[in-house]
């Protein structure tokens with residue numbers, strides 16, 4: 001039986017693909033007194049965060065982990081800034097907006113970008129990645145493509161990339177902390193997420209893990225990392241050597257620490273089961289109202305961002321407006337899928353029975 005987490009505050013029902021409702025323990029941690037970013041207590045808290053991130057990402061025991069002071073996009077950008085030099089060949093998997101964002105960023109850092117694509121609503125085929133590897137020194141893939149609700153087959157893609165010797169960068173923004181993720185076993189070199197997604201912490205931090213191979217690639221650069229703020233060397237100055245690099249947002253660290261601890265105490269496999277259960281319950285409950293899954297291949301269905309094809313004749317804007325008036329936020333499609341689908345965010349604290357029951361009651365009422 002799924003439990004709702006008791007919250008000290010009345011909550012707007014956020015069923016968007018991020019941000020998610022803040023975990024009550026993270027919300028309380030925000031109230032903690034301010035300490036300096038060089039304070040020993042903050043360094044001790046940081047070390048716990050680094051250890052907990054290793055567990056969440058399934059890394060090797062000594063893998064470097066850190067929080068970047070920015071959102072998920074900064075995590076994405078830092079990977080390309082540190083691991084790409086002008087003229088490098090980069091292969092990017094693109095089956096939605098966030099894959100396209102990766103391709104754009106890699107190009108801005110001077111990469112010669114090639115793309116492996118799949119139609120919207122479908123997963124990237126690992127055989128296509130194998131066929132297009134060529135001389136790529138880096139491959140990039142989004143694990144859960146938020147714009148379409150597709151889960152790409154990451155272990156199989158990683159397998160193909162590992163055999164080529166290229167580095168692999170993974171966007172785990174909608175998956176880390178709620179979907180199986182094994183950085184070490186799968187052979188991933190750089191991974192990031194956003195604090196405000198599956199961990200239900202406030203936005204503003206991008207937790208990253210960086211493999212030794214990726215650190216070696218960075219150390220062998222011919223040119224300095226063009227993004228000073230997130231240079232891997234500068235990050236290690238603060239997170240390993242405890243010397244000043246920039247002023248980290250200490251109060252966000254408190255909240256992130258609390259949210260990640262809560263996630264690990266609940267257990268990663270319990271969280272995976274929780275989101276699967278809620279996602280399937282919603283699909284079943286909305287079917288009689290005419291909603292169908294947008295992603296037809298079950299194995300490619302991302303439970304944390306459930307993409308639903310809207311019933312015929314459905315007035316998307318009007319219904320979402322009416323739900324918002326009842327303090328329930330849901331998100332529609334992006335670009336080509338606008339007006340065609342809804343994307344229900346079921347990450348972190350959104351994957352609980354109360355939010356979806358509230359949604360069901362409101363929809364039954366509105367669609368009568």
Ligand code: PLP
Pocket residue numbers: 017018071072073074076098142144145146147171173174194
């Ligand atoms: N990657 C994916 C898969 C996302 O869903 C998002 C945001 O929704 C991002 C990257 C960018 O994250 P942010 O908006 O935190 O910068």
